[in-house]
Amino acid sequence: MNLQNTSRRLRIALVPPLWARVAPGTSGGVEGIVYLLAEELVKQGHEVTVFTSSDSPTSARVKAICKRNMIEAMKWGLAWEYEYYETCNIAEALQQSDSFDVIHFHVGCYAVPLGTFSRVPVLHTFHNPITRDAIWLLNRYANAAVTAVSRRQIAEIPENRRREIRVIYNGCNFESYEFSASPGKYLAFLGRISMEKSPLDAIEIAQEAGLPIVIAGQPLDQEERTYFKEKIEPLIDGENVIYVGQADHRQKVALLKDAGALLFPIQWDEPFGVVMIEAMACGTPVIAFQRGSVREVIDFGKTGFYAGSKQALISMVPRALSLDRGIVRDHARQRFGHVNMVTGYLKAYESVISEGDDRQLSFRHARRA
Numbered sequence: 001m002n003l004q005n006t007s008r009r010l011r012i013a014l015v016p017p018l019w020a021r022v023a024p025g026t027s028g029g030v031e032g033i034v035y036l037l038a039e040e041l042v043k044q045g046h047e048v049t050v051f052t053s054s055d056s057p058t059s060a061r062v063k064a065i066c067k068r069n070m071i072e073a074m075k076w077g078l079a080w081e082y083e084y085y086e087t088c089n090i091a092e093a094l095q096q097s098d099s100f101d102v103i104h105f106h107v108g109c110y111a112v113p114l115g116t117f118s119r120v121p122v123l124h125t126f127h128n129p130i131t132r133d134a135i136w137l138l139n140r141y142a143n144a145a146v147t148a149v150s151r152r153q154i155a156e157i158p159e160n161r162r163r164e165i166r167v168i169y170n171g172c173n174f175e176s177y178e179f180s181a182s183p184g185k186y187l188a189f190l191g192r193i194s195m196e197k198s199p200l201d202a203i204e205i206a207q208e209a210g211l212p213i214v215i216a217g218q219p220l221d222q223e224e225r226t227y228f229k230e231k232i233e234p235l236i237d238g239e240n241v242i243y244v245g246q247a248d249h250r251q252k253v254a255l256l257k258d259a260g261a262l263l264f265p266i267q268w269d270e271p272f273g274v275v276m277i278e279a280m281a282c283g284t285p286v287i288a289f290q291r292g293s294v295r296e297v298i299d300f301g302k303t304g305f306y307a308g309s310k311q312a313l314i315s316m317v318p319r320a321l322s323l324d325r326g327i328v329r330d331h332a333r334q335r336f337g338h339v340n341m342v343t344g345y346l347k348a349y350e351s352v353i354s355e356g357d358d359r360q361l362s363f364r365h366a367r368r369a
Contacts, residue, residue, distance in 0.1 A: 022056035025249025040342040121352040150293035153271040171341030177281035180257040188259035201265035209317040216247040257282035264288035280332035283325030
């Protein structure tokens, strides 16, 4: 079936994590991507059901097993063990699989074995790092249809399995971000307050560059709260180091568009990093450590810079501030506009549905023989 040449409306089930609401500007990166995917699919006329918490303001149909997202539920003592809820969510989607043409899981490896019980084709998108255990699982379930969010994410998978995995970059709705042609007079950090994201390095880079820094985000567990209290909080002075806490979508846009550059000094191989393209959507270039997908997302010298050392990043701050912010936004839009992402997933749906049709046809022929 060629979706480009048919008026058939697909019935699509999306199964994201339950940590955050499926909403714009959510604290959950994956849930935000699923929101963009759901909205555009609905806009294009498809029938979309999202298995999420009932507080998710998507225009798709919501199938909810819980009233609140897990971050809030746990904060208020309404839930304790996340895995119970996610397992139930996966099971609910599979139980109702006859109602859909395709089920699209965004919960990582957990759903891969369970997806074999679906009565319709299944697609799995991995948003997290691919571990040794994930490679074992992918080899064991060699027929599972999988997509990744960057080439670096799947670089360690053996080539015979890797070549079957589509890479579909995350997207951003550029129309929901404001453009600023003039660079701001501060640097920005936006993300979890954790050692992996390293706001401490961001502070040190800004200080060495002679610019103030505005930090937005929050620690999510006890380890991160300890990191914040011991490493970050003592440096906050309200003038050179400003901390604004968790930012909603409006606050995020204001922070990014008025920044001279976004600092992204990650200390781990992050599979994608949506905040980079959110900054670019405002015309704000990105300065990052060369880890994970950074080289795939940043076009060096056009939308930002990357390097392997802190000193190198410090030296790149003036170069980033001098970039043409209109080019930053336009170039990033061409690569990471959310419609590109949705088109990629529709092609993946086409593929798994066609393969499912072929298997059914082969089964019928075998029975007749």
